[in-house]
Amino acid sequence: MFLIDRDAQIVHAVNAFGQLTSGHVRALFFKGLSDTPADRRLRILTDRKYLARLERPNPGGNKGGRGQFIYQLGPMGWKLCRGDSRYWPYRAVNPHTLSIASAYVAIKSLEEGGRFEVTRYATEPKNWRTIGGVELRPDLYVEVVDHQRQQSYAWWVEVDMGTERKAQIKEKLERYYHAWEHSADSGFETWPLVVFLVPDVERQDELQRLIRQGTEDAQALFEVRLSNEFPPAGLSM
Structure with a gap:
């Protein structure tokens, strides 16, 4: 069945991240609009089996109303994005996957003023790289x-x-430091900064201590930020 361009983009984005919340979809494809157009398209894509949905439990319990829907590929979306390989959907909500998507949505929000532009992004496994004999498996790559x-x-x-x-x-x-030492063979014009996004200050302090235990040259390769403080204003990293 033919998909309009935005519908196809939604399906491919869900494929890239594995799961997206309805809020992610609104932020990426329906910015500035009411919830109705996004909800309508998501319902159509779900009815046509391009997407399947799970319901995130409402933290307020049954008294708080229904939780937010989480979308993943349905059988038709799987065929569109992954061909005839076996359909293998998630059985539950994946918080790590959704956190990766939230990081990307935060980066995309930089484009609103027109000053910044996201020129490339890649998720696992397309963003994996082998450099200097070691494999790097970041969650997300963004330019x-x-x-x-x-x-x-x-x-x-x-x-x-x-x-x-x-x-x-x-x-x-x-692994990242070893790859940086062999960066001449990497093909990168600008060596990517490795940004760890952490849930709280305690974890931030822990990772910063581990980074300081490395060589002085290595320390400049890394940044540790709270998830709700990324990306920084003005990109002053």
């Missing part, structure tokens, strides 16, 4: 141009849920 300053920014975003142990974080930091 942004600041038209006013005529400057480009590139980020590898790591959405930290506070569940990885210190040894895992240290290994991840070492």
